[in-house]
Amino acid sequence: MSVVKEFTKGFWQELPPFRLVLGLCPTLAVTTMAENGLGMGLATTFVLVFSNLLVSILRKLIPGKVRIASYIVVIASFVVMAELLLQAYWYPMYKALGIFVPLIVVNCIILGRAEAFASKNPIILSLADGLGIGLGFTISLTVLGGIREILGSGKLFGAEVMWSSFEPLGFMVKAPGAFVCLGFLLGLMNIISRRRPAH
C-alpha cells in the first residue's frame, strides 16, 4: 500500500517541477521539444532511482557529518555514468541536452530526495519514491515540451500536427516563451487543484 503511495505521490501531490518548484533550469532549457523533455526526464530518473537506492542501502553506514558530501559523490557518480551512457548510446540526446546533463548533479530534486527520503527509508520505498518522482518529472517535462513544440514549431515528437498553413509561434521555443509557458502551467495547476477537493 505505502509503496504504491510513495510511487504515485510524484504524479500529483509532489509533482516536480510544478508542486516542488525545483529543478527549474532543465525544465526550462530542454523543453523546446517533447522528445528532449522525455530524454532529460529519463536521465534524471536514472540518477534519481539509483542514487535513492544507494543512499538507502548506505543510510546506516554513513555518518551524519559527511552525509551531504557522500550523497553528492554518489549522485555525481551516477551523473557521470549517465553522461557516458548517453554519449555512447543516445548521442543526439546527449548533444541536445548539452550542459544540462552534468547539471543533473545540482538538480535540487535529487539531493532533496536523498536527504529527505532515501536517507530515512528502506530500499523498496526509496526505489518507489525515486521512480515515482522521476517519472512525474519526466511526464511534466514531456508535457511542457509537447506544448511548446506544438505551439512553437507545429510539431509533436518531430511530426507535423498542425494544419499546413499554420505559422508557429516562435516565441514559445525561445527563452521568454519557456518562462511564460511554465508560469501559465503553474497557474493552471493551481486552478485545477483548487477545484479538486484536498483530501
Added chain:
Amino acid sequence: MGDYLLLIVSAILVSNIVLARYLGNCPFLGVSQKMDTAVGMGMAVIFVVTLAGMITWVVQYAILNPLGLEYLRTIAFILVIASLVQLVEMFLQKSVPALYKALGIFLPLITTNCAVLGIAIINIQEEFNFMQTVVFSFASAVGFSLAMVLLASLRERFPTARIPSAFAGMPIAMITVGLLALAFLGFTGLTG
C-alpha cells in the same frame, strides 16, 4: 581589451545567465521576493562564482587533463564547489563576521545552484583561457545579480497588484521572468 568588453556585454546582457542560458533559476525565483535578500544573494553569487570559476579552471587544466580524467569533470567540479562554499562560509564566519551575517544564509543555497557549476563547465567548454575565465565568471554572476535585482524590484509590487489568485506567487513571477527575458532580447546582436 575589446574582446573582454564584448565578453562582459555578452555575459551580462546578451546571453544573460538566467534570462538566456537558463541557469540558476531555483535561487533566482526563490530568493527574489524581497529586494534585500536579492541583493544579498547577488553578492554571494558574484563572490562564489568568480572564485569557483578560477579554481575549477585550474583543476581542469592542472589535474584532470594531464591525468586523462576529463570524464570525471562533473564529479570533480561539484566536490570543489561544495568544499569551496564550506571554506568560504567558515572563513567569513571567523574573519569577516559582518559579511558573513549579510551573505551567510545564502551560501548553502549556492552549492546546489546550477549557475555556479554551469559557469564552471562553460568556461571549459568554451576553452577560455584563465583571464577569460575570470572575466566571464565575474560578468555572468553580475548578470545574475542584475536580473535578480530587477526581478525583485518588480516582484515587490505584486502583493499590491490585482493578480488573479491562481497566478499569484510563483506563476506570475515566472511569467515576469519571461517578459524580462523578452525585453533582454533587445540586446540580441550587440556583440556580433
Added chain:
Amino acid sequence: MRDLIKMVVVLLVICTTSGVVLSYVNEATKAPREYQYIKFVQEPSIKAVLSDYDNDPVKERIKLAVGEDEEGNPIEIVVFPAKKGGATQAIAYSAAAKGYHDLIEVMVGVGPEGKLTGISIMTHTETPGLGARIVEPEFTDQFAGLDLDTTKLSAEGGKVDTLSGATFSTVGVITAVGAALEQFPQIKKETF
C-alpha cells in the same frame, strides 16, 4: 577520534568505489562513443559532401598516416570512401584551421581529379550572425568544383566570395579546405 576515522574511511571508500566504477564505465563505453561521434557529427557531413554511392563510407573508413608532427608522432587521417559497384568515386576527410575564434573543422569531399565535390562545416565557434554564416549553403556551395588553385578569396584570384563582416571566418574555411587539398595527392595513392 573514532568518528573522524569512520568519516574519512567512509568517504574514501565511496570515492574510491566511484572512481573504479566510473573508470570501468569509461573504458567500456569508449568504442560506442567513438562510433556515435562519427555517426552523428561526421556522417551528416560525409553525406553532404559525397553523392552517388552504394557503400557505407563510415564502415569502410580507413586510417592513413600522412606524415609526422614535430615530435615524430604519425599524423593520422580518417578517410571515408564513396564507392559505386566497388569503385571509389570520391573520398571524404576532414581538416581544420583557425577561424575568428577557434578551430573550424571542415569535412571535404574530393573527386579523383582533386576537385571538391562539396564541403561541410562540422564544428565551429564563430559569432552567430557573422562568422557562423559559414555553415549556410550559400557559402559552402561555392566550393563544389573548386581545386587547390581556385580555393582562394575572389580578391586573391580565387573563386570564393567573402562573407561580409566575416573575413577571418572565410579565410579560416579556405585555409582548412586548402590544407585538405594539399594532402590529397598523398591520400589519392592509397584510395583511388
Added chain:
Amino acid sequence: MEKAISLDKPMLRVSVAPHIQQKITTSHLMYNTLIALVPALLAGIYFFGFASLKLALICMATAVACEAGMKGVMGRKLTIINGSSLVLGLLFALICSPEVPWWTAVVGTAMAVILGSEIYGGLGNNPFNAVLVGWAVARISFTEQMTTWIMPEPLFGLEAGGYIEYPPLDVIRVDGVETLVDLPWLDLFIGNVPGTIGTVCVAAVLIGGIYLLARRIITWHIPVSFLASAWLFGLIFWLIDPEVYANPTIYLLSGWMVLGAFFLATDKGTVPVTAPGMIIFGIGCGLITMIIRYWGGFVDGVAFAILLMNALTPLLDRVRPRVYGRVKQVA
C-alpha cells in the same frame, strides 16, 4: 433617557474626505489618448489606404474582446468602458506594417492584452507596456509578416515618395548611410516613406503628442528627455563618423522614435511617476534605442528600449525628491 443619536430622522450619507473631486477620470485620460492617436491613424490611411483602418479596427475589436473574456474568466468587473483596450488595440495597429496579415495582428493583440496586461490584473498592474509585449511576441514569432513593407501611395494630392523601398532605418542598416543623402526630409517628416501605419508620419504623431501635453494627459519629462538624449547621442557619433552614422535628426524622424516618446514611453502604470525617475527613464530609452539602432540585432530599438526601461521602473521610482519633514535620524 435622551438618545445620543436619533434614528427617527433619515440617515445621513457618510463618505470619506475629500468631498469634492476633480472631474478627470480614467476614461477621460484614455479617450483623450485615443483622440491624440487619430491624426496618426488618418495619416496611415492616407499613405497606405484603408487596409490601415481595417487593421486598426481588427486590433481594437480583438483587444476589447480579449479584455472582456479575461475579465469574465476571472469574474471581475468589466472596465471596457474606460477605453484602455481601445487605446491598446489602436496603438498595436499603429506600430504594425499595413501589410501585416489579420491573424498576426489578432495573435499579437491578444498576447498584448492577456500576457501583457490582464494576467497581472489589468490596467495599472502590469509592469511592462502591454502593447510592446504583444508586439515583441509577434515580432520574434512572425518575423517575416512583421517586417514586410509596402510603398506609400497617398490617396490624393501628393506624389508617392519613391526614393526608398523599405523603411529608412532598414535602408541605413542594409545599404548604408549614403543611400539616404538625397532623401527629402519633408517626405520623412510627413510620412511619405515605407514604414508602420502610425509611425511614418512624424507630423501627425507630433500633433497628437502636443495635444496630450496640452491636455496634461502626459508631462514633458519623458518625451523631451527621450528625444533629446537620442538626438545628442546620435550627434556625437555623427560627428565622429558621418560615413557610418546618419544625421541624428534623420534618426528622430524615422522609425518609432516620436510615437515611442509621446505614446509608448508614457504608458500609464509602466513608467516612473517621479520627475527625476521620468527623466532618467526617458534618457535610458533614448540611449538604448540608439545603441540598438547602431549595433543591435533589431533595426529599430524603441520597443525594446522601452520594455527594458519598464523593468527598471520600480527602481527608478525610488529616485524621488526628499519627502516633507524628513530628517536624518542618527542613532
Added chain:
Amino acid sequence: MGLKTSFSGVSLPPQKVSNPAIEDAPLPKRVVLPLGQNGNRVCKPVVEVGEQVKTGQLIGQSDDFLVAPVHSSISGTITAIRPWFDLSGNEMLSVIVESDGNDSWLEEIRADEGFSDKEAAQLLTDLKAAGVVEIGPPSMPLHAKFATPEPSKEARFLVGIPQTKPVDTVIINGIDAEPGMAAKGAVLTKYSSEIADGIRILQKLIGSAQIVLAVNSNGSVSSPLSGELAGLSVQVFRGKDKYPLGLNPILIKCVTGREIPLPDGNEQDIGVAVVDAATLVHLVEAVRDLKPQVEKVVSISGAGITAVKNFRVRLGTLVQDLIEQQTGLKGEPVKVIAGGAMTGVALLSTDIPVSKETDALIFQTATEAKSFSPDACINCGLCVRHCPSRLLPNELSKYCEFSMFEEARARFLLHCIECGICAYVCPEKRPMLHLMRYGKRELSLA
C-alpha cells in the same frame, strides 16, 4: 513677504464668500459640551446633574497640561453628564445643559481688564483658564504652544535641528484653506482691533519673536486692519491661491523655509508657533476680558446657501438645532460635513455638537452629494505630481489597502500631511486620504 519655497498642490474651484459678515447664531435651547478634545484626553466634570450654571462657568477641568478646561456656553440647568458622540463618531463624556433662555453670564467676566500691565506668566495663566483650543491636527490648548515646553520624553537626535527651540516665529494663519471655510478672512476684517491686540499680546508672550500674518492672496488686508497694524512690527505674508497653502506644515515651510521634522516632531521643534486668526480673537478675549471660550466662528455653506456665511455659534449647539434655526438652508441635507470640503468629516448624524474644533459645516443636498466608485490604482502618477509632501501616494495607498502598514511606514506614510489632494486628483476616485488615515491609525495602534 513672499514664498520661501514652492510646493506641489492644486487650484481648487473658487468659492463665493459673503465676507465680512459674521452673524450671531440664535441661542440654542440646550447644549452638549464634550469634556475634552482629541478623543482620549478628557477633563473631570466639576458640576453635578441638576445644578444651575451661568454662561462662562467652569464645568470641567483637568491636571493634564494638554487638556483645556470646559465652560458652560449658556446659562441653565445641567440635565445629564454622559457619553455623547463627537465629530468622528467616538463617544466622549459630555455635559448637557438645558437653557433657561436668559444667557446670564458670570459677573466677573465682561470686565475689560486690559492686558498692558500683565506679565507673560499671568497672560499664560489667564489663557489656560479660558480653555482656548487651537484646531489641529492635533488640536491642543493654545497655552501649550507658548508655555516653556517640557523636554520630550524620548530624546530625538535630529541632525541640523536643535531640539525644541524657543519659539522665534509666530504665524497668524489667516488663510481659509479649503472650500467651505471662510471664518478666518471674516475674522480678520471684523475683529481687526482684536487682531492688533492679539499681536501685542503675542509680542509680550514671546518677546523677540517675529510675527507674521498670513493672508489669502486675494484677501487683501482690509483698511481697518491695515490701520490697526500700522506701527506694529508684523510682517504680512500673502500666499498664492493654491491648496494646501493654508495647512500649517506647508504654511510654515512657505513662510520660514523650515519643515516640521516628521514623523514625530512638531512646530516647536523648529521654533515656530502657528495661531489660527480666529483662535487669536479668543486669546485676546481670554486675557483682556477674562472671557472663556464659549463660542466658535463657524462657516456654513451648501444646501441652497449660495455663498459661505459665518456664524458665531455657542459651543455645544447641536448641528440639528443649527439646521432648524438656519433660515438660509433650503431642503433636507443628505450629507453634513464638519470641516472643509477637502479634509472634513462627514457626520453620521446631525445630533453632534459644535465643538472648539468645528470651523466649518457643509450641508449637501442629494444633488450636491456626489458618490464615487473607486477602482484599482492605474499608476497614472497624478497624485504623485500633486502631493505637497512629495510622497508617492499611489504606493502608500496600495500598501494601506493591502494591510502592508510597515511597508507604508518605510515609504514615509507618517510624513503625509493629510491634505487630501491625492484623492482629489485621482482619476480612479480612490479613497486616498482615507487609506492614509487608516494606515496611520493602524500604525499608531500597533
